[in-house]
Amino acid sequence: MLVGTALAITYMFNTFVTASEFEEFVVEDYYENYYRLEDRLSKAERQGDDDRIREYTRSMERLKTKICKTDPEWVNCDD
Secondary structure, rough: OOOHHHHHHHHHHHOOOOOOHHHHHHHHHHHHHHHHHHHHHHHHHHOOOHHHHHHHHHHHHHHHHHHHHHHOOOOOOOO
């Protein structure tokens, strides 16, 4: 059953989604995760949770790097 589902998903992506469309979808997901983490970081800073602050900051930097590779004009990318 899992193999059939995987094959169906693969077929759909190969048939209906181009590589650029898929990349755009992935980058949009990165944006959403980045801003979600930004909200969590703000909350952790208000609570003084240093462990979470470090965790969220690291995760945001990784996402920022991924986003900037694809969209170097993004407002948070360094010049």
